[in-house]
Amino acid sequence: MVRVYIGLGSNLANPQKQLRSAIEALALLPDTQVAGVSSFYASDSLSPGQPRYTNAVAALDTTLEPIALLDALQAIEADQGRERKERWGPRTLDLDILLYADRVIDEPRLKVPHYHMHARPFVLYPLAELVPEGFRLADQRPLSQLLADCPFVGLERL
Ligand code: ROI
Numbered sequence: 001m002v003r004v005y006i007g008l009g010s011n012l013a014n015p016q017k018q019l020r021s022a023i024e025a026l027a028l029l030p031d032t033q034v035a036g037v038s039s040f041y042a043s044d045s046l047s048p049g050q051p052r053y054t055n056a057v058a059a060l061d062t063t064l065e066p067i068a069l070l071d072a073l074q075a076i077e078a079d080q081g082r083e084r085k086e087r088w089g090p091r092t093l094d095l096d097i098l099l100y101a102d103r104v105i106d107e108p109r110l111k112v113p114h115y116h117m118h119a120r121p122f123v124l125y126p127l128a129e130l131v132p133e134g135f136r137l138a139d140q141r142p143l144s145q146l147l148a149d150c151p152f153v154g155l156e157r158l
Contacts, residue, residue: 002101003035004060004069005130007114007123009094015054016040016158018080018093023058025076029069032062038126040158046120047088054158057098057126066100070110073097098123102138113137118146121155 006026010018019040027034036059042052062069073095080093098114105112117123118137124146135143 001061001063004062004097004101005099005127006058006060006073007055007094007096007098007117007127008058009053009055009096009122010092011045011051011053011090012092013081019054019056021080022076022093022095025079026058026060029060029062029064029072031064032060035059035061036130038129041122041126042156042158043122043154045090050090053122055122055126057123057130059130066097066103066105066110066112067107069100070097098127099138104138113139119150121150121152124150125152125155 008019008022012018023034023037026032038057040054040056042054044052064072077091077093077095082091082093096114097110097112098117100112103112114123117127118141124143128143128147131143137143137146
């Protein structure tokens with residue numbers, strides 16, 4: 001079993017409900033347990049002109065390999081009506097593998113630690129609720145340092 005952190009986001013079709021359904025779907029994955037779920041946070045979209053997002057982070061314990069897990073997450077996104085039209089467009093559900101144990105993965109379909117997580121308060125603050133004291137990312141950056149460099153601005157804890 002390895003510990004994996006998943007970022008969840010939604011800005012369409014009742015985002016809180018989308019996140020709750022996604023967490024139920026994660027709990028049903030084979031060889032996987034949901035070890036924790038953060039609070040939900042609302043924030044404005046980083047791309048202007050979209051509805052506000054609701055974000056959270058879930059901790060999973062799983063034996064699924066990274067690409068198998070990615071396939072499973074994309075199946076959950078598709079189930080919940082995700083349509084991939086524009087790259088940064090609004091979405092019913094976005095599931096990202098943020099961290100996979102302490103592995104650094106650089107494959108065409110999957111980069112871990114997730115490329116954009118280091119400066120995004122809507123990822124870092126929910127993640128911080130779930131990790132132990134002194135936690136470092138797979139690339140050795142201390143989460144405490146990332147948080148210090150990423151103020152809790154524009155985030156609303158729901
Ligand atoms: N903005 C917020 N607040 N939360 C997200 O999950 C999110 N996801 C995205 C873009 C459009 C970059 N903006 C976001 O993909």
